[in-house]
Amino acid sequence: MLDVRRLRLLSDLHRLGTIAAVADARSYTASAVSQQLTALERETGVALLERTGRRVTLTAAGQVLVRHTETVLAALEEAGASLAAVRSGPAGPVRIGAFPSVMRTLLPPVLVTLGHDHPALELTVTELDPALVPAALRERRLDVGLTSDYDIAPAEPDPSLDSVPLLRETVYLAEPASTATGSVAGVASTPWILATPGTLCHEAILRVCRDAEFIPRARHHADDFATVLALVAAGQGVSLVPELAATTPPAGVRLTALPVSRRTSIGFRRGAAAHPAVAAVIAALRQRRATGASADPGDPGRSADPARGPMHRQG
Template identity: 60%
Template sequence: MLDVRRLRLLRELAHLGTIAAVADALAFSPSAVSQQLSVLEREAGVPLLERTGRRVALTPAGRNLVRHTEAVLELLERADAELAHARSGLAGPLRIGAYPSAVRALVPAALAELASRHPELEAMVSEVDPAGVAAALRAGELDLALVHEYDLVPGEPEEGITLTGPVFAEPMYLAARTAGALADHRHSPWISAPPGTLCHELTRRACQAAGFSPRIRHRVDDFAAQLALVAAGQGVALVPHLGTGHCPPNVALTRLPIHRRTRTAFRAGAAAHPAVAAFAAALYAAVPAELRAA
């Protein structure tokens, strides 16, 4: 009988690419991961990995086993959801991931609503960039998370992760000392989130669509700080609605035909879990009516 814990290691290797990354994600030593994968190969009776120097790749049999592993883990999530429905009341930890502007603007109200309905449920919130959500969900560090995408930067599907339809959509704004269009700032310095984030990619693609490449001077992953830099004459920035709550008076916000859309993400099979559904309902209640997705 194949061991589910070892199958999970193989699944993570397929997603993360290296044994070191799997060890880091799941709090193992690299040698322990290698040892467990070797045991899994003996259990399977066929080679699952191809080793070339320091690199490891999955064989066709290994890739096929990962496909079955995704199905097995989804069934286990569904079983856990059914058991949760059989218990009386919701209790215990619920680990929630969210990006910073949602943590500040929406999550407190959602948690208050959740606590009023399910006082024994212990919500635990962690700030996480959407790029890191899938790995955190697969590793069991989170039970669900809020993720966002932009019109110009759609989210990429992740095996083993389910995304809901948009919960709400925010307009994006050009923040500058004076109102204007994107094309008016082809020679301006720009303020953006660090490379590797969806926000950085949005700035790059939006400017390219306007006919130029942005000259990014400041890399700051906080919208309030970006607005403060704009107010100080340090450049211009793209800011979503939730990030404009403390806009300095000398900053003009020009609405753009671009939206940021927020979805909830969780492990495949967990959609019916009552704690996941309870938080989703509390979040929807916290979203201003004008932002709610139809």
């Protein structure tokens, strides 16, 4: 019988690339990870790893076992979900990860609804960058996580996770109102406020500018959209912001709708969709979205029509 914990480590190694990275993700020592993988090789009776100096790669047998591991882990998750459904309705701890604009708008009323409809749930929310949510789900630090990407910069699918779509938002060009041009091409020579390199928000800006045939000149880097809009209002540059983050822009900011969308999905481990607690959170989020309700009476989740042209929002 193969040890599931060791199979997880092999899958982690395939995904992360080094034993040191696996050790860091699992809060183990590198030596402990190596020992567990060696024990897994003894269990299988075949070489799973190729060691060249300090580098470790998976053999053909290791690759085969990783593919089966994803199926095994999903089956175990599904079995746990089925048992939970037999035992009771939605109950127990549920750890939710969400990014700031969802935390401010969509999530608070959902938490109220869940607390009212399912008082046995123990809800815990953590603010987390969407890029960090998949790892938190895989490592069982979250049960449900809100992830996002852009239609022009789609995220790579994760074979260990499933998701359902939640909302689609228009992305806006944010400019100082006093110098607004109303188009991406019009700000080719203007300083930009960019997200941290390596994030999807940063990549989305680069691709929008590339389509307009220029490379943005960075003046500032900021990941919080409230900060981004404050810098735009102060005349420090231009940027892109999604609709949920642009419901109440500061005075002096002009927003122009672009034919670009940010997509938000509800993520969870493969096999966990039928778990009563996970299903309750998914249903509450989707119901809130389906009613068009949000924390703002203007429903910031509703996409503006880019065909309407520039959208002015000041004060």
